[in-house]
Amino acid sequence: MKIKYEVKKIKDIKADVVCSAAFEDQAEQKLHWLNTLFKGTLDTLIETNDFKGKVNSTVLSYLGPDNRSKRLMILGLGNSKEVTLEILRKAYASAAKKVNSFKLNSAAFEVPDLALIKSITGASHYEVMQAICEGVFLTQYNPKKYYTKNDYTPINEVIFFTDSPKYTREATEALKDSKIVCDAVIVARDLENEPSNFLTPEKFAEYVKKSSIKGGYSVTVFDEKKISQLNMGCVLAVGKGSSNPPRFLILQYFGANKSEKPVVLVGKGVTFDSGGISIKPAQGMDQMKMDMGGAAAVVGAFEAVARLKYKMNLIGLIPAVENMPDANSYKPGDVLKSYSGTTVEIDNTDAEGRLILADALDYAANYKPKAVIDVCTLTGAAVICFGHLLAGLMGNDAELKKKIFAAGEKTYERVWELPLYNEYDKLMKSEIADIKNAGPARQAGTIMGGIFLKKFVQDKYPWAHLDIASVAFNLAESAEEYHTPGATGYGVRLFTELLKQYSH
Helix, strand or coil: CCEEEECCCCHHHCCCCEEEEEHHHHHHHHHHHHHHHCCCCCCHHHHCCCCCCCCCCCEECCCCCCCCEEEEEEEEEEHHHCCHHHHHHEEEEEEEHHHHHHCCCCCEECCCCCHHHHHHHCHHHHHHHHHHHHHHHHHHCCCCCCCCCCCCCCCCCEEEEEECCCCCCHHHHHHHHHHHHHHHHHHHHHHHHCCCCCHHHHHHHHHHHHHHHHHCCCEEEEEEHHHHCCCCCHHHHHCCCCCCCCEEEEEECCCCCCCCCEEEEEECCEEEEEECCCCHHHHHCCHHHHHHHHHHHEEEEEHHHHHHHCCEEEEEEEEEEEECCCCCCCCCCCEEEECCCCEECCCCCCCCCHHHHHHHHHHHHHCCEEEEEEECCCCHHHHHHHCCEEEEEEEECHHHHHHHHHHHHHCCCCCCCCCCCCCCCHCCCCCCCCCEECCCCCCCCEEEEEEEEHHCCCCCCCEEEEEEECCCECCHCCCCCCCCCCCCCHHHHHHHHHHHHCCC
C-alpha cells in the first residue's frame, strides 16, 4: 500500500474517491461549502437533508467530469464536542470499509481540524492523526486468504490531506508510525487466524525466525531435546499428546546498550487446544486455533518496536505447543515438575496455558528484567466476566499495572484489574504437590489463572498478567469498525504504546 500526506485543497486531490469529514453540529455548513466548491453537485443531498453528520454515517456523491476525483464521500464524525480518539478511529474505519466495498484503487481522506480535536480530547496532534490512520489501515486486512476466488480488494493508495500546512511534521510522523504498527497488528492477525494444520509449533517458529530477518530482531528456537535439557517439564508435558513437538522461542531486540535491563514479554503459544484428555465440547472448538493469540501479540510487538527503533531492550519468550488427546498425553492426577522445580498436580488438562507460561515466567528471571508481562488467551471465564470489551489485568506491581491501564485507554485495547488476594491461594492447594493447576469449577476462573502464575513469579521481578481470551477473537456477528471476523491482533498496539515509555 502506498501512503501519502498532502497539503492541498480538496478539489485538487486526485483519487478514485475523496472523503470529506463533517461534524454533526457543522454538517449543514460543510455541505453548503462543498456544494459551492463542486458547483452544485450536492444540491439534491442538501434538499433531501439525508446526511446529518451522525457518527459513522457516510454518503456518496458523484462529481462532474471536470473534477480530478470522480466520487465524493462525506463522513459523519458526530458532535464535535463529544469527539474522542476512538470515535475518530471507528468513523474513519467505516469510511474505509465503504471504499473497500467499491473495489477502488485509491482513496483520499480529509484530516479534520487537529487543533480543535486536541482542545476537546486533550490528545496531541500526533495522537489524533494516529487514531485516524489506524481506522483506515486496520480495515485493510484480508481475512479471505483461503478462498479459491478471493474478491477482497484493499485500497492500493491512501492519501491523507488537509489544506492547512500546520502540524505537517506531527501528522506525517504519525502516518509513518501508524503504518508500521498496523502492519504489525496484521502480522498478529495472520498468525492467529492461520489454521492449526498449517501452523504447528514448528511452523510457527520457522515463520517468526524468517520474519525476524527483515524485522530487525533475532530469534533462537529450542527444540524438544533442548527443552528437556532445561527441565521445562510443564512445556514438555502439554506437548506430549501431539505428533507436532513443542518449541520454545526467544526473541531479542537490542535498541539500547546490552547491559541495560530488558522488558520481557511472555506469550502463550498453544497453536491448537483440544483440551487434551479433559477434552473441550465440539461446539466452538474450531476457534481454538486462536489459543496462541498471546504469542501472536508478542511477535507483533517485536515487529513494531524493532521497525520503530525504540531505544530499549526487549526479550520475548514464547512456549509453543499443541494440546491434544493421545495415549502419551498428560492426564488429570499427574504431577509435573516445572523449570524451577515447583511441582504441579494436574486437575484439568484444559488448563494447559498456565503450565507452559509457568516455565517461561521462571525462565524470564534469568534476564534480571525491568518488568515482565505475560499475555495469553487463558480462561473462558474472562468472556463471562468482561464480555468482548476488556482484557483482565493482574500483577504484583502497582506502577506497571498503572502504565498498562493507561496504554490500554489510549489505544482502546482496554484492561481492567482483578485482585490476586492471598485468600485465593487455598483454592489451588494440592494434597500431593506444591500447587494444583485449576481451582474449583465456576469460582473466580480468571483470577485462579493469575493466582497460579503468581506462584512462579513471586517477587522476582515486577510482573503483570493479561488474560486476553475475551478480546483476541471476533465472531462474524460481533466484528465491526476496524476489526474483521476472526483475530483482532489485540495487544500489539497496547504493547507498542506501553513500551514507548521504556524507550529513551
